[in-house]
Each structure stands twice: as C-alpha cells, then as structure tokens.
Amino acid sequence: MSALPDRARSLRRLLTSLLLAAAVYEGLARSGAFAPALLPTIATVARALFDGVLDGTLPAHALSTLYRVLIGLALAIAIALPLGIGMGRYRPIESFFLPLASALMPIPSLAWVPLFILWFGLGNATAIGIVCYAAIFPMLINAWSGVRAVNPLWLRVGSAMGAGERTLFWKVIVPGSLPFLLAGLRQAFLRAWIAVVGAEMLAASDWGLGWVIFDAKEFLKADVMLAALAVIGLIGFAFERLVFGALERLTVERWGMLRAGKG
C-alpha cells in the first residue's frame, strides 16, 4: 500500500478525482444526449439507493447474496483446505488431485451455470454450487503451496523437540502456511463475489443483488441498477479492507511473517 506520509495528498486527490468524475457524469446525464432512463443523474441514483434501503428491499437482497457467498465459501474452504494441506504433505494425494485441479481450473465457474441449473434447479443450490466451484481453486492452490513453503528446518526443529504429528501440524504447519491460506481466502472471496453476481443473474431466483440488476434491465431502471452496483462494490470493498485486512493484522502481520510490498 502507499506510503503514509502523503496521506493528506491522497485524500485530496481522492476528492478531486471523484468530484471531477461526478461532474463529468452529471454533465453527460443532464446534457440530454442520452435518455434519462438510461443515464440517470446522480441525484436519481442516490434516491433509488435511499428508497431501496429505507423500504428494506436492498438490505434483504444484499443479505441473500451474502448468505449464498458465505455458504458457498464455507463449503469451498471445507473441501479445499484439508485437500490442499493433504496435497502439500503427502505425495500420493498431490499426484492424484493436482492434475484434476489443473484441468478444472481453466474452466470459468460461470460455464457450469447451465449444467447446475439442470441438476439443481433455479435458485440457491445452483448459486451456492457456482460460488463453491469458483472459490475452491484459489484456496486449494494456496493451501498446497503454503504447506510446501513451510521451512523444512522448522519441521525438523519441531520434531527434534519431540513434537508429534498433531502438534507439528497445529503449531508449525498451520501457522507457517497462514500467510498463504489468508491470501487464498482473499482471492477465493473475490472470485466468489464475481461468481455469485453472475449466478444470480443467470439462475434467477427472486432475491439477490445480481438478480436486482438483471431484473432492473427489463424495466429500464438504470437508477436501480447503479444503486445495486454501488451496494455490490461497497460490500466487496468492506470485505476486502475490513475483514481480510483485520484478519491479516491480527495474525501474520502481528507475528511479523508478512514480507513488505505485498502485491
């Protein structure tokens, strides 16, 4: 992240650039060159956002999206974490699952949507399945490489001091690979967040932010769309900065394990 001394400057440039972008947008919207239904003014979008929050529909949509993401993510973690760690620790597991993972990884999660619709029907199960698929691979690959990246010296020191397999696992391997695991979680969430929006659009159920956007298209409500987009961006941003940032600060950063200049 950027250096701290020019915090004031970064705040100033943030404001300048946002104001400028808003002014350009507002100018375009008011110029009348485009239909107001397609390019609503900022005030209209704010109003749609405000109304949606007040009558409780937007929070309800956001909650069902979050529910799908979190369940799917939890499933993905439940599968990928043990498997990834197993792959890092035991050669046979690695040589069995790695080719499968490499073959499945290049298939975008949204390509499974039609198939999942047929298998699981429209609605929650399909969306959760897609989220799970999207989140599994970053988690798996990071867990696998994290375990392999644990310094072998630490393992030998641990065993020399009489740590059993269990202690070794909990006290050395898990903390040692934690930076990777957290990075994997972060990537998994980002992928899951993309996948859930797409899945909600395609496998339309009645609730969810992706569905709101898709449904608003039918009625030419660009203001509702932009409001829902703002909520999607906000939630994604909040997770990225607050949840994962805090997780990292509390664990690996405090233990001094994170190298400077993370990507």
Added chain:
Amino acid sequence: MVGRAPAFVTTALPFIVVGAFWEIVAHLQLFPARLFPSLETVASTFVRLTVSGMLPQHAAGTVLRLACGFALAAIVGVAVGIAMGRWRLAEDLALPLVSMGAPIPGIAYAPLFLLWFGLGNVSTILLVGFVSAFPIIFNTWTGVKAVKDVWVRAALAMGADDRRLFHKVIVPGALPHILTGLRLGLAQAWRILIGVEMLAAVPWGLGWMIFGAREFLNTDVMLAGVVVIGAIGLGLEKGVFKRLEDFTVVRWGMMT
C-alpha cells in the same frame, strides 16, 4: 506449473479413475440419462458437433470476441498505466477511480452495458475490455513506478532523449509487470466472457451454446462445450503467455 516432471501414467491415472466413476454412475442410471450422460454420449456429441462445424464456429466466435475485448483492454490499459506512472496529474486523477472500480465484479456491469449498447457483440466486447483493463492498468502503473531510478538517470546522463528513454528504459524495465498485468487481465476476461455470452445473446459463442442447450436438456452438448472451454482456457494459460514471457523477459534475464 505442475513441476517435478510427472510420468505420463501418474497424470492420466486420476482422469481414468474419475472417468470410470462417472461411467459407473451414468450406467447405473441413478440419474436420468438426459441429465447425466455417459462419457461415450458426450464424446459422440463432441465428434458430431465438431464434424458439422457447429462447435468450431461457436469456439471461433468466443475466441474472436475475447481477442477483440482483450486487445482493447491491452491498448487502453497499458497507455493509461504508463501515463499514471509517468505523470503525477494522471496518477492523481485516475488512481482513485481505478481502485474503486476494480473490486466491483465485472459481470455486475453486464446488464448496464446491455442497456447502453444493446444485446450482442458490442456490449460483450466492451465489457470484456472494461473488466480486463483494471489489472492491466494496475500492473503497468506499478511496473513503471518500479523502474529503477538509477537506470533512468544513467540513460539521461548518457544523453537519451524522452523517446529513447521511453523505448529503451521504461518499457523494457516495466515489461515484467506489464506482462503479469496482461496475463491477469486475460484470465479475468476469460472468466467473465462465458457468462456475458449467456446474458448477451450473441449469435455465436460457447457461452451461448451451452446456455441455449439448457432449453432442450442437452446435457451432452453442455459438457462437450465445457470441455472446449476448458481446453481454450488451458491453451491461453500455457500457450500464449508462457511463450511471450520466454521470448522477452526470461530471455533478457529479468525473470526466471
């Protein structure tokens, strides 16, 4: 990626096991055959669609769209990224917008683009370009910023003008980052293109093909399509960028 030269057998084994498992489930008829076709059905559908030219045509549509969108993103993204890295004003203005736009899932913009630009190719290409531009901008900007000051000063001291400095120092110096950005951008473009094709009702495209197959319960067509999608994805990952990297930065000894 796999490392440690695996013998052919160890690579093939997992696929044989999973394939056998799939076959058993399919032939036991635990699920309706329409929804869970056996592998030979999928294979024969694959051959039938390939011979009739359907599958290649859909695949060509998808790849062409990907290429157009990605080319757009690469040109705009690298230009914006370099401008941001070189000029403070551009950085100040663009960075907040880029960092706010990046975390919004690209596919969320799809309906908006469809509304603005209509169903079909234009929306799809613009959206793919828009989405994959973000990582390209970010990485190019980082790359230009990471060019060593000493190199720039040395070149200036040796009398390089702005143009030469740009071509001979800044671009090669930033190239590893730029290539990383392009690779990430392509991966991102690929991940949403299939979804966007389903939404945008493009005339030819793998996404549209597998989504349309849903109406007729053609699970075999879907699976054949997914196989092609996976193959293209793998090709993009292994074929295109590995080659480009080997040819430039690896050869120059900037990356291993």
